Amino acid sequence: MSVKKFIKQIKKTLGIDDFEKKSKKKALKLLLKKLKNRQETLKKTPQKKLSIKEKKALSEEQKIITLQIKKAKNILEH
Numbered sequence: 001m002s003v004k005k006f007i008k009q010i011k012k013t014l015g016i017d018d019f020e021k022k023s024k025k026k027a028l029k030l031l032l033k034k035l036k037n038r039q040e041t042l043k044k045t046p047q048k049k050l051s052i053k054e055k056k057a058l059s060e061e062q063k064i065i066t067l068q069i070k071k072a073k074n075i076l077e078h
Helices: 001-012 019-044 052-077
Strands: none
Touching: 019 052
């Protein structure tokens, strides 16, 4: 038996074929958590003290974060 076949057989019997998927989902969950925290901090920033450029940059950042959160949730569902 070759080494590759042996490793495949061991992975199959132990059920660790989805190891990479699990680690990617875990990383995605951590990223999602960070995005949600950043979104909350952006919501709490005082809008009145910002200039027009800063307000525009803030709203763009909020849109990007919202889009990324939607993408991450979609990936986690599948």
